Amino acid sequence: MRASLITPALRTELSALYRAEDRHYHGINHIKSLLGLLDEYRPSFSDPEAIEAAIWFHDAIYDSRAKDNEARSADLAREKLAGIADAERLNRIALTIEATATHTVPDIEPETARQDAALLLDMDLSILGTAPETFDAYEAAVRREYAWVEEPLWIAGRGAVLKTFLEREHIFHTDIFRSRFEEQARKNLRRSVNVLEARSGS
Known part of the structure; x- marks a missing residue:
């Protein structure tokens, strides 16, 4: 198992964003729920640490009046994970985050990364079921x-x-x-x- 990309300091920083008073659903409990599903299905992921990072960042920027939350959240991931994840891996993480805007599987390589992204998108929608x-x-x-x-x-x-x-x-x-x-x-x-x-x- 690879090391987590989310350092304790970064987890604290992101947790503060998710605990904002205007986050009635897209808050820290949503993140905890997704992390629980990741743990439950961890063997199904090729890079669970990358998906863990995508979970933490995917709603980091959330303004219900804005239309670019996912893109801005992906940009934040690129900024905060620079030097922690290599460029190719970071790009996959960012594209996976951006895909939560439409819940369409992103066109990323390799196939295992697309499968990981599909699983994340499904976890994000699991509340519907x-x-x-x-x-x-x-x-x-x-x-x-x-x-x-x-x-x-x-x-x-x-x-x-x-x-x-x-x-x-x-x-x-x-x-x-x-x-x-x-x-x-x-x-x-x-x-x-x-x-x-x-x-x-x-």
Whole structure:
């Protein structure tokens, strides 16, 4: 096992970002949840230490009013991990972070790195396939992060996002997470879309 790329000082610095008061979902508990999944599925990763770094950085910059959070988070990773990870590995980490903007597997080499990225993207979406009460708490927390958005715009925008996932052939990229979360995720998303449509009167 290779050494962690996240030094104690860096973990402290990033933890402070994730503990900001406006992070109702994209906070430290989200990071801990992903790290728990990484530990659970560690043998499935070719470079788990790189994915650990991607987890820590993927939401490091989070402003619900901005559209470039993932790109800025990737830039922060490039800055903070320079000299810790070699250039090729750091580039893979940054591209994996950027991929969380669209949850589309990035075109990176080698194939094992793409598989690692796919697993991370699936872990990031695993909340969609949790028990209904956990999913509802997640939806409520995200709404609080977007409290500045007026209700009609929220209903339209959130509904569109959820429908995008439902329209995919598969929500999850990997068999590992598809078998564990896909069925429940579709139930949760359909129910949430129905609630939003009822609130909109459509």
